């Protein structure tokens with residue numbers, strides 16, 4: 001099993017926190033805090049891995065990823081709209097452990113080839129899906145993290161979130177052989193983390209809400225009754 005999947009399964013909190021420079025509305029999420037300090041705080045709060053957004057819609061770039069992988073020990077997922085093998089090679093060089101592949105944006109053949117290439121490079125494919133058909137198109141699902149996106153990436157995450165989509169698709173993720181199902185985007189409150197983990201999700205991926213929380217450690221420690 002990949003180190004990234006082990007980190008998702010073995011983390012002491014069921015949350016993959018995300019470092020993202022700005023929200024879907026274009027407003028800064030970091031204020032005057034440094035991304036590396038935020039990553040360190042998430043590690044201290046029990047995160048087993050991190051997501052780092054390099055996509056320019058969200059104000060990110062590869063330097064952000066390089067800064068965090070150089071100074072933080074946790075395995076890191078690079079979130080961007082990756083479409084080419086050369087970008088996977090860069091991700092590896094810059095120290096990523098996992099790469100986002102967005103099923104909605106990639107024709108089936110391209111998705112399959114990028115999953116293969118990522119695995120060959122020793123990167124864990126973190127494949128975002130929104131439907132049964134997209135899940136069916138993911139090869140080697142047991143070696144990937146499959147994440148249901150609760151929002152619509154084609155609206156650049158500006159629309160509403162549907163957590164019910166995660167609930168409906170969980171049995172399909174499991175049937176596909178996914179060992180570490182994740183629910184991503186639009187999770188705003190710790191109660192929603194609990195609802196998704198109770199439903200059977202290994203972890204949820206949270207960016208905006210945690211970056212806006214006055215006390216991220218308190219937000220992350222709300223896990224009474226969440227079984228691990």
Ligand SMILES: O=P(O)(O)OC[C@@H](O)[C@@H](O)c1c[nH]c2ccccc12
Pocket residue numbers: 018020053055058079080081100128149153157184185186187205206207208209
């Ligand atoms: O900030 P949120 O709503 O908690 O969402 C995090 C993450 O899922 C989101 O940033 C994201 C989902 N898919 C992406 C693709 C590229 C960049 C970023 C993303």
